Amino acid sequence: xxxxxxxxxxxxxxxxxxxxxxxxxxxxxxxxxxxxxxxxxxxxxxxxxxxxxxxxxxxxxxxxxxxxxxxxxxxxxxxxxxxxxxxxxxxxxxxxxxxxxxxxxxxxxxxxxxxxxxxxxxxxxxxxxxxxxxxxxxxxxxxxxxxxxxxxxxxxxxxxxxxxxxxxxxxxxxxxxxxxxxxxxxxxxxxxxxxxxxxxxxxxxxxxxxxxxxxxxxxxxxxxxxxxxxxxxxxxxxxxxxxxxxxxxxxxxxxxxxxxxxxxxxxxxxxxxxxxxxxxxxxxxxxxxx
Numbered sequence: 001x002x003x004x005x006x007x008x009x010x011x012x013x014x015x016x017x018x019x020x021x022x023x024x025x026x027x028x029x030x031x032x033x034x035x036x037x038x039x040x041x042x043x044x045x046x047x048x049x050x051x052x053x054x055x056x057x058x059x060x061x062x063x064x065x066x067x068x069x070x071x072x073x074x075x076x077x078x079x080x081x082x083x084x085x086x087x088x089x090x091x092x093x094x095x096x097x098x099x100x101x102x103x104x105x106x107x108x109x110x111x112x113x114x115x116x117x118x119x120x121x122x123x124x125x126x127x128x129x130x131x132x133x134x135x136x137x138x139x140x141x142x143x144x145x146x147x148x149x150x151x152x153x154x155x156x157x158x159x160x161x162x163x164x165x166x167x168x169x170x171x172x173x174x175x176x177x178x179x180x181x182x183x184x185x186x187x188x189x190x191x192x193x194x195x196x197x198x199x200x201x202x203x204x205x206x207x208x209x210x211x212x213x214x215x216x217x218x219x220x221x222x223x224x225x226x227x228x229x230x231x232x233x234x235x236x237x238x239x240x241x242x243x244x245x246x247x248x249x250x251x252x253x254x255x256x257x258x259x260x261x262x263x264x265x266x267x268x269x270x271x272x273x274x275x276x277x278x279x280x281x282x283x284x285x286x287x288x289x290x
Contacts, residue, residue, distance in 0.1 A: 036275060042096025043067070047088070052104070054149040056142070059108040061150075064091050065100035065159035072164040072289040073154035075147070075181060076103040077174030079263060080131050081122050083113040086265035097282060099167070100159045104150055106174070107134045109142075135173055140180055140206070147181040151188060165190030165289050169281065171262060175200045175221075176208040182215040191248075191288040193220040193281045195262045196227060201237035212241040218248035218288035222277045224259040224268075248287040250280060 047064030062083060065071060074094060078087045083105040091101040105113040115131060116122045122131070154160050166189050170178040175197015182189040192215075194200055200221065201209035212219065221238050228235060235251050242249040257273035260266040264274070 045095040052153045055145050060112050061104040062088050063102050064095040070161035071098050071100045073160040073166040074099045074101045075150050075168040077170035077177040079172035082115040086263045110134050143177050143180045147184050167191035167285050167289050169193040171195045173198050179208040182217040183211040186216040189217050191284050192217045195222045196224040196259045201234045209241050218284050220284045221251045223253045226258050228253040
C-alpha cells in the first residue's frame with residue numbers, strides 16, 4: 001500500500017524524488033520514450049475522453065480500443081495518483097493487445113483528473129495528504145456503485161464484445177477494487193489483476209480477499225517486495241482463497257521490485273519486473289476472457 005513508509009523505502013533505496021516524474025516531463029510523447037521499444041507495437045487504436053454518469057455524479061475517464069472490431073472490455077483502476085498520461089499510455093498499449101479499455105478517475109467526486117501534475121506533485125506532502133484523504137472516503141460501497149456504472153458503460157460501447165467476459169486491473173489502492181468489481185457481477189467479470197495492491201488480504205472480517213470465493217474470475221496478484229516484508233501473511237491468505245478454485249490464478253512476490261514498480265512515471269518503476277507483470281496479465285486475460 002502506498003504510505004509514508006513506502007516513500008521512506010524509496011528514499012532508503014536511493015531512488016531520487018524527481019525520477020520519471022511528470023514535473024519534468026511533458027505529455028505522452030515524453031512518456032513513450034520511457035517504455036520498452038516494443039511496447040506500442042500492437043494493433044492501431046483509437047482513444048477518447050469520456051464522461052460516465054454514476055449514482056453520485058459524473059466520472060471523467062479515458063476509453064481506448066482497437067480501431068476495428070469488437071473486443072473484450074477491461075476496466076482499469078489507477079493507483080493513488082489517478083488518471084494521468086502514464087495510465088493513458090498503458091491503456092493504449094493494452095488496447096493494442098486487442099482489448100477495449102476504460103481507465104477511470106477514481107477521485108471524480110472530489111477532483112477532476114489529473115489529480116497530480118507539474119503544479120501538484122505527489123512528492124509534496126500536502127498533495128499526498130489530500131489524496132490520502134480522498135482514499136479514506138472511497139469505501140467498498142462507493143467503489144461498487146462506481147463499478148456498476150463503469151461495467152454498464154463498457155457494455156454499451158460498440159467496440160466491446162459483450163459475448164466475452166470483462167477483465168479488470170488495479171494498481172496500489174486499485175488492487176482491492178478489482179476484487180469488489182469481480183464480486184459485483186461474477187458472471188460478467190472473468191479476470192482480475194492486482195499490481196502492488198494495497199489491503200487486498202488482511203485478517204479483518206471485511207478483508208477484500210474473503211469475497212474471492214463468491215466470484216468466477218481468474219486472479220493475478222503481483223506483490224511488491226517491500227509490501228511483502230511489511231505484510232508477509234497477505235500472500236498466504238490469497239493462496240488459501242485461490243488454490244481450491246479451478247480458475248487461472250497466480251500469487252507472486254516480485255523480488256527486488258518496490259511498491260509502485262509498474263507505472264512508468266513512478267519513482268519505483270522497474271522495467272524488467274513491470275514487463276514480467278504485464279506478460280502475466282496477458283496470460284490471465286487469454287485464459288479467462290473467452
